[in-house]
Amino acid sequence: MIYLDNNATTPLHPKVKEKIIDFLDNYGNPSSQHEIGRKVKYYMDVARENIAKFLNCEPEELIFTAGGSEANNTVIKGAVSCCAFCNVARTHIISSVIEHPSVLNTLKCLEQQNVDVTYLPVDKNGLVNPVDVQKAIRNETALITIMYANNEIGTIQSMEEITKIANDNNIPIHTDAVQAIGKIPVDLKKMNVDYLSLSGHKIYGPKGIGVLFRRKGKKSLCPLISGGHQENSMRAGTENTIGIVGIGEAFCQLSLEMEDEVKKIKYLRDKLEAGLKNNISNISVNGHPQKKLPNVLNVSFNDIEGESILLRLDMHGVAISTGSACSSGSLDPSHVITALGVSPEQAHSSIRFSLGRENTEEDIDKTIIAVKETVEFLRSISAI
């Protein structure tokens, strides 16, 4: 199988797998005072330090969560509501229309509780205009949350500019960096966001582990899960120690390999894009031509439908994903592709290739042939 769905999830890095296997017998609870517990606490501290080093932040600024979705929920819900003691007066959030469901559905939920949300539009390439962010700010704005890079089209937002606007207006700023981490450099000393979410399984680490960065001195958030004092009382529950050791090692590997891997991945992505354009007529690429993750290629193959392409490519041994409505069981095609102003027909025809560190030149050659065959077949039976 040729796996081109790395934005959905990634295979474990062999070194991460090794590290986890070696660690598995360490059953201690990191909160315990005895040696068995202390040993696990040590492993956890090392992991946290490795992540902090990579992101250029302090280890205490990192909170382990069960994943990117939990990190997003913690910041967004914590910014406006949480509990009676918080007494938050600010009740407005600024976000964008192309956020991940873990942001959009959380915001929708808050709207039911009288929180006002401004969903900023994007241009045809998927970019939020920083000027729009500035204009949307109100006295009662509690949070600005804009994703660093989009999962479906790979568009990278002008995060530094948006962050500066938030800082200048003294409004907390959060970015969902789940797709950006490991693909583009993220330096938390250079970019002054207050909160940032990331996930382990998008960077060759295990599933069920994520990180929330909260800048020192910034408003404390009510924990989503209350209980014990783990994670500075920000996230109760005995830690997912296996996941933490895994994500720590994933960051170690990123420090070592990311630069070279990304170069290779970008080369393969560009080769795929050129190969598809040269071999298949009537296609269009969705997303920003330059400000784009190096591993993503989102293409509309006009006159045929995404789910059909996905399933026939699956038969050919190529794994991709689609923003087509027909594969998700919803009425409308991807909210991201439609937000670009692409016609519904083209949105139904879109599929996403997302490359990873395991892909080879041969994978790309085979994929181009499989896609060409699939598209030609489906077009030959299409009623359009």
Add this chain to the structure above:
Amino acid sequence: MSETNWNYSEKVKEHFFNPKNVLKVSEEEYNADGVGENGSPVCGDLMRIYIKVKDNKIYDLKWKTFGCASAIGSTSMLSEMVTANKGMTLEEAMEIKPDDIIKELGGLPANKIHCSVLGDKALRAAIKNYYRNSNQTEKITVEKESRIVCECLNVSEDEIKMEVLEGVKDFDTLQKRTKIATACGKCEPEAREILDKYVKQYFKTDIYTGE
């Protein structure tokens, strides 16, 4: 290829991967006796059905479909059902219901049921087109008028059913799409009841796939 966790039955897969009776020549060359179409590219499905008729029987049927696996699979299945045993009579073919196609396919996921609805509608359109082409307009039966639920905006029970088949499950979405009960609002309780009835009928299980 992995065979695990497919949403579709073996029959749907077979017809999707090896569709039967696809129109391979140009429309001019095939020269159908009747042509019918249903769906819209905007919604992600469009089917066109071409029939040839002799002695009141559909002896050949060809088709073209833009759509997902179940849209393609169900048109292919329909083409075999109609042309089996030297072809159905036009009257028999007019009576094909979505459930007949679904049964032959060995079931469809709940959110895909509307794909089979398109097939039987396209077929009826092709038959009517044949009647018109062959000056037998008297045979075109007017489909039974569906009961009007919202009198202000003229929304029928059938339309509510079709919206459910398209995937609508909540009243707000139904209202957004049909404008039902947006004028006097008198029909809202009844509209909600009808919506509920069809949702229960077609969506016993929900399918969710998130990333």
